[in-house]
Amino acid sequence: MRVPRPPHRWRLSPARAIAVQTRLAGRVVDKWDGRVVRWVAGLDAAFSRSHCIGAVVLWDLAKGVVEERHIAVRPLIFPYIPGLLSFREAPALLGALRKLRRTPDVLMCDGHGIAHPRRFGIASHIGVLTGLPSIGCAKSRLTGEYYEPGPCRGESAPLVDQGEIIGAVVRCKANTKPVFVSVGHLIDLGLAVETVLAAATVYRLPEPTRLADLLVTAARKRFNRP
DNA sequence: GCGACAG
DNA sequence: ATCTTGTCGC
Numbered sequence: 001m002r003v004p005r006p007p008h009r010w011r012l013s014p015a016r017a018i019a020v021q022t023r024l025a026g027r028v029v030d031k032w033d034g035r036v037v038r039w040v041a042g043l044d045a046a047f048s049r050s051h052c053i054g055a056v057v058l059w060d061l062a063k064g065v066v067e068e069r070h071i072a073v074r075p076l077i078f079p080y081i082p083g084l085l086s087f088r089e090a091p092a093l094l095g096a097l098r099k100l101r102r103t104p105d106v107l108m109c110d111g112h113g114i115a116h117p118r119r120f121g122i123a124s125h126i127g128v129l130t131g132l133p134s135i136g137c138a139k140s141r142l143t144g145e146y147y148e149p150g151p152c153r154g155e156s157a158p159l160v161d162q163g164e165i166i167g168a169v170v171r172c173k174a175n176t177k178p179v180f181v182s183v184g185h186l187i188d189l190g191l192a193v194e195t196v197l198a199a200a201t202v203y204r205l206p207e208p209t210r211l212a213d214l215l216v217t218a219a220r221k222r223f224n225r226p
Numbered sequence: 227g228c229g230a231c232a233g
Numbered sequence: 234a235t236c237t238t239g240t241c242g243c
Contacts, residue, residue, distance in 0.1 A: 045234080046235090047233090047235075048235095089233075089234095110233075111232045121232070140231095
């Protein structure tokens with residue numbers, strides 16, 4: 001698929017990166033265009049000393065099978081700073097996305113969307129840059145308050161910050177730690193939660209993201225050897 | 227100053 | 234995220 005050139009550089013000072021987020025957050029759209037969701041692209045990253053490895057797994061939600069899988073490697077140019085994750089991972093993730101033959105209906109990121117201090121987590125960033133719908137599905141909280149959702153699969157609790165609902169804490173598997181779902185771009189919270197639950201069949205994490213994690217972990221081990 | 231803090 | 238061995242639980 002075609003990935004537009006970003007409207008900013010990636011090698012920035014933290015202060016400028018924050019300014020970019022504040023500016024681009026205004027472009028986030030929390031409405032869904034009505035398309036049926038079938039092709040879900042799971043994204044994840046792993047690291048070596050000097051590089052970031054990005055992976056994408058295109059999941060066919062209708063058949064429950066993998067359609068495509070790709071990785072891309074980029075030099076590490078940004079440290080990990082809570083709230084600025086996308087400046088560390090996005091270049092490699094966009095590189096992997098560019099290798100897709102088919103354009104996904106929605107992107108599913110391992111990290112938050114608008115459940116972020118400036119409402120612009122990595123899922124929103126990648127969604128806005130590609131112009132595609134995106135969902136944030138993180139394994140832990142960055143900001144916001146919530147109560148523990150019920151123990152059954154499908155139960156959830158709102159994630160609230162500054163008086164607004166910024167996401168949902170969702171149990172994809174009974175008696176296991178819930179995930180944090182939020183709008184990335186061009187989608188609403190209801191469909192984001194539905195999509196995550198539809199894609200998470202037997203494990204705690206939805207298949208697209210879980211498989212992208214497996215792919216990138218294996219790729220990193222091969223990368224560290226030679 | 228202290229605690230929190232996606233991956 | 235990554236570094237690491239065994240270990241508690243289903």
